Amino acid sequence: xxxxxxxxxxxxxxxxxxxxxxxxxxxxxxxxxxxxxxxxxxxxxxxxxxxxxxxxxxxxxxxxxxxxxxxxxxxxxxxxxxxxxxxxxxxxxxxxxxxxxxxxxxxxxxxxxxxxxxxxxxxxxxxxxxxxxxxxxxxxxxxxxxxxxxxxxxxxxxx
Amino acid sequence: xxxxxxxxxxxxxxxxxxxxxxxxxxxxxxxxxxxxxxxxxxxxxxxxxxxxxxxxxxxxxxxxxxxxxxxxxxxxxxxxxxxxxxxxxxxxxxxxxxxxxxxxxxxxxxxxxxxxxxxxxxxxxxxxxxxxxxxxxxxxxxxxxxxxxxxxxxxxxxxxxxxxxxxxxxxxxxxxxxxxxxxxxxxxxxxxxxxxxxxxxxxxxxxxxxxxxxxxxxxxxxxxxxxxxxxxxxxxxxxxxxxxxxxxxxxxxxxxxxxxxxxxxxxxxxxxxxxxxxxxxxxxxxxxxxxxxxxxxxxxxxxxxxxxxxxxxxxxxxxxxxxxxxxxxxxxxxxxxxxxxxxxxxxxxxxxxxxxxxxxxxxxxxxxxxxxxxxxxxxxxxxxxxxxxxxxxxxxxxxxxxxxxxxxxxxxxxxxxxxxxxxxxxxxxxxxxxxxxxxxxxxxxxxxxxxxxxxxxxxxxxxxxxxxxxxxxxxxxxxxxxxxxxxxxxxxxxxxxxxxxxxxxxxxxxxxxxxxxxxxxxxxxxxxxxxxxxxxxxxxxxxxxxxxxxxxxxxxxxxxxxxxxxxxxxxxxxxxxxxxxxxxxxxxxxxxxxxxxxxxxxxxxxxxxxxxxxxxxxxxxxxxxxxxxxxxxxxxxxxxxxxxxxxxxxxxxxxxxxxxxxxxxxxxxxxxxxx
Numbered sequence: 001x002x003x004x005x006x007x008x009x010x011x012x013x014x015x016x017x018x019x020x021x022x023x024x025x026x027x028x029x030x031x032x033x034x035x036x037x038x039x040x041x042x043x044x045x046x047x048x049x050x051x052x053x054x055x056x057x058x059x060x061x062x063x064x065x066x067x068x069x070x071x072x073x074x075x076x077x078x079x080x081x082x083x084x085x086x087x088x089x090x091x092x093x094x095x096x097x098x099x100x101x102x103x104x105x106x107x108x109x110x111x112x113x114x115x116x117x118x119x120x121x122x123x124x125x126x127x128x129x130x131x132x133x134x135x136x137x138x139x140x141x142x143x144x145x146x147x148x149x150x151x152x153x154x155x156x157x158x159x
Numbered sequence: 160x161x162x163x164x165x166x167x168x169x170x171x172x173x174x175x176x177x178x179x180x181x182x183x184x185x186x187x188x189x190x191x192x193x194x195x196x197x198x199x200x201x202x203x204x205x206x207x208x209x210x211x212x213x214x215x216x217x218x219x220x221x222x223x224x225x226x227x228x229x230x231x232x233x234x235x236x237x238x239x240x241x242x243x244x245x246x247x248x249x250x251x252x253x254x255x256x257x258x259x260x261x262x263x264x265x266x267x268x269x270x271x272x273x274x275x276x277x278x279x280x281x282x283x284x285x286x287x288x289x290x291x292x293x294x295x296x297x298x299x300x301x302x303x304x305x306x307x308x309x310x311x312x313x314x315x316x317x318x319x320x321x322x323x324x325x326x327x328x329x330x331x332x333x334x335x336x337x338x339x340x341x342x343x344x345x346x347x348x349x350x351x352x353x354x355x356x357x358x359x360x361x362x363x364x365x366x367x368x369x370x371x372x373x374x375x376x377x378x379x380x381x382x383x384x385x386x387x388x389x390x391x392x393x394x395x396x397x398x399x400x401x402x403x404x405x406x407x408x409x410x411x412x413x414x415x416x417x418x419x420x421x422x423x424x425x426x427x428x429x430x431x432x433x434x435x436x437x438x439x440x441x442x443x444x445x446x447x448x449x450x451x452x453x454x455x456x457x458x459x460x461x462x463x464x465x466x467x468x469x470x471x472x473x474x475x476x477x478x479x480x481x482x483x484x485x486x487x488x489x490x491x492x493x494x495x496x497x498x499x500x501x502x503x504x505x506x507x508x509x510x511x512x513x514x515x516x517x518x519x520x521x522x523x524x525x526x527x528x529x530x531x532x533x534x535x536x537x538x539x540x541x542x543x544x545x546x547x548x549x550x551x552x553x554x555x556x557x558x559x560x561x562x563x564x565x566x567x568x569x570x571x572x573x574x575x576x577x578x579x580x581x582x583x584x585x586x587x588x589x590x591x592x593x594x595x596x597x598x599x600x601x602x603x604x605x606x607x608x609x610x611x612x613x614x615x616x617x618x619x620x621x622x623x624x625x626x627x628x629x630x631x632x633x634x635x636x637x638x639x640x641x642x643x644x645x646x647x648x649x650x651x652x653x654x655x656x657x658x659x660x661x662x663x664x665x666x667x668x669x670x671x672x673x674x675x676x677x678x679x680x681x682x683x684x685x686x687x688x689x690x691x692x693x694x695x696x697x698x699x700x701x702x703x704x705x706x707x708x709x710x711x712x713x714x715x716x717x718x719x720x721x722x723x724x725x726x727x728x729x730x731x732x733x734x735x736x737x738x739x740x741x742x743x744x745x746x747x748x749x750x751x752x753x754x755x756x757x758x759x760x761x762x763x764x765x766x767x768x769x770x771x772x773x774x775x776x777x778x779x780x781x782x783x784x785x786x787x788x789x790x791x792x793x794x795x796x797x798x799x800x801x802x803x804x805x806x807x808x809x810x811x812x813x814x815x816x817x818x819x820x821x822x823x824x825x826x827x828x829x830x831x832x833x834x
Contacts, residue, residue: 030530129532
């Protein structure tokens with residue numbers, strides 16, 4: 001660039017602003033809270049242990065994790081080969097959902113949907129969002145029982 | 160297209176005798192007056208029942224008639240109650256060809272209620288004639304389409320050719336008569352609350368209101384849409400035929416290490432462009448037309464055939480020199496191949512990572528889109544999921560599930576979506592470039608391999624020569640000739656097949672030109688010029704009428720018709736709550752009559768028949784109702800028919816109709832009387 005252009009460009013006030021940080025979609029408040037509500041909605045008595053919430057929240061996130069979880073349940077992958085990460089965002093989503101009155105924490109061990117949470121869950125089921133996640137949760141519903149997840153976390157075989 | 164009601168007959172047989180009513184109707188305006196609950200709606204719904212249209216009112220198949228026709232009636236004179244033993248509804252109708260038929264349907268009877276009998280003649284007004292009778296069925300599957308189905312018969316009688324429409328599940332069906340009649344018959348209860356009409360949705364027809372109005376107005380939009388869809392299919396089929404032939408060409412070229420030049424990947428309409436395309440062969444670093452190579456090769460082969468095969472002694476010195484040169488060249492070529500192979504490996508791994516990155520971006524995009532949707536979905540969801548403040552301490556929070564740190568700015572979800580899309584675009588370009596680069600590398604590699612193989616064969620032949628007796632013929636020379644002959648043969652074959660396929664491509668190009676010409680003649684939007692004229696006229700008819708009926712909410716000239724759903728709109732917004740109740744009724748009157756009146760000026764599918772059951776005159780001013788009656792009375796001159804049933808104050812009504820050309824029928828007490 002010639003000096004002339006550089007000088008012309010610099011000859012005036014200019015501002016540098018930091019770009020806001022992009023955030024992955026699954027770390028958005030709405031996404032995480034909606035997922036927590038959907039997981040509880042697909043659980044027995046609309047209640048699930050924190051362990052199950054973490055297991056399903058981790059499993060549902062990517063196509064690979066969904067396939068791995070499904071393979072553990074059909075026996076083609078050993079529980080020991082499945083990496084389940086306990087992620088802080090799940091806890092934060094639960095905390096927000098709790099303070100919004102969508103769920104209650106029972107004995108600090110499990111979470112249960114409130115009537116308001118249940119209404120939100122119904123609305124979410126009817127809305128065209130989180131389709132992959134809803135599908136996955138529906139297939140997991142009969143398989144991912146508390147007992148089964150306890151076994152997986154202890155790396156015991158399911159059958 | 161005409162449907163005109165000439166006469167209605169209701170009959171109820173009881174243990175005490177026969178009760179019933181006979182009402183004749185004229186072309187033009189017909190006004191029926193009777194007190195409330197005296198049987199007006201019984202008469203009008205009787206028309207619907209006789210036509211087997213009860214499913215237009217509700218998906219339940221109940222008889223849409225009051226108990227006087229189904230269970231018991233009270234004698235108007237003696238006040239005694241009698242059970243109904245048998246009852247039936249008859250109507251005499253006429254079409255524009257002057258054909259008169261009488262339709263009879265039993266209400267209470269031993270005969271199946273799904274059966275409708277048609278007498279081919281005016282059996283009510285001229286009862287003594289001999290008329291042939293034929294039975295049809297309604298309600299069962301096929302009533303709209305099978306030959307014995309009454310609605311198929313009715314559509315033919317009116318002169319309707321019902322269009323094929325799409326269902327929600329993607330299948331096709333015929334537009335049902337039940338979805339058209341609500342535009343002609345405004346039913347007392349639900350009919351007045353909806354514009355264009357209270358249309359049944361359980362037939363699962365997509366955009367049912369739009370389809371029905373389009374049909375009634377006789378618009379060609381549906382046909383244009385179908386033609387556009389077909390055109391898209393034809394264009395796609397032609398394109399894939401082109402691609403297939405082109406791929407075949409590329410394969411032929413590949414078999415002789417050549418490439419196709421000047422042939423576009425998508426169909427072209429230029430014959431010259433196709434004719435100018437050619438096969439190119441690599442000679443050193445240049446790509447030359449195969450035709451020229453073939454000419455040179457042919458000359459060379461001819462020359463070799465003419466000459467005698469030399470003995471080894473004659474070529475020994477040259478062979479030694481050539482062997483040494485070729486050995487060097489072979490090493491050179493091998494090095495080039497190895498380097499090409501490494502480049503290919505790099506490209507493959509780059510393409511793979513671009514693909515993985517793209518998949519991850521797609522996944523993240525979907526999640527961000529979901530997060531955005533969750534924030535903008537319905538009010539309850541939005542209230543809950545779009546919190547910008549901590550629900551506990553009410554401090555502002557960033558829209559993230561990462562640790563909330565002061566001073567970090569989180570990109571808003573809309574920007575984030577754009578950001579991901581921008582990244583995706585870059586990676587998509589990268590992947591396309593990678594694919595192109597791989598193709599070039601593969602081709603180069605194939606050429607290098609072929610050359611290397613040629614050289615190694617030649618080296619083998621030369622070595623064999625050098626260890627053979629000196630008087631023997633040179634194997635290298637023989638092999639050289641054979642190789643050239645084989646190459647020539649392959650190229651000649653390829654050229655021949657190339658020409659054949661080029662001829663086939665010309666046919667595809669001609670078809671493509673034809674389809675593009677069709678596309679040019681289709682309008683850019685859904686509406687043809689005549690459709691636009693029709694809608695403009697329709698709008699004008701509505702505006703004229705609402706002005707006549709003293710519409711006051713806003714100037715009548717501001718009313719438009721939405722081209723999407725044919726609902727009235729103002730400045731692009733659907734007219735809803737801002738209308739006063741009386742103006743809503745005025746607009747409804749105007750809309751329904753305008754549908755009919757348009758048929759006086761332009762060809763439409765409206766049968767020129769409109770029924771208003773209790774036109775809600777109480778909600779509009781008297782003066783407006785008088786104007787409505789006057790406007791409806793103009794139907795006579797156009798051979799159309801309007802039927803009003805009302806329980807408006809009798810004196811006032813009679814003053815209103817006094818100066819109007821109409822058939823006025825007032826019933827004291829119950830319409831159903833002892834016969």
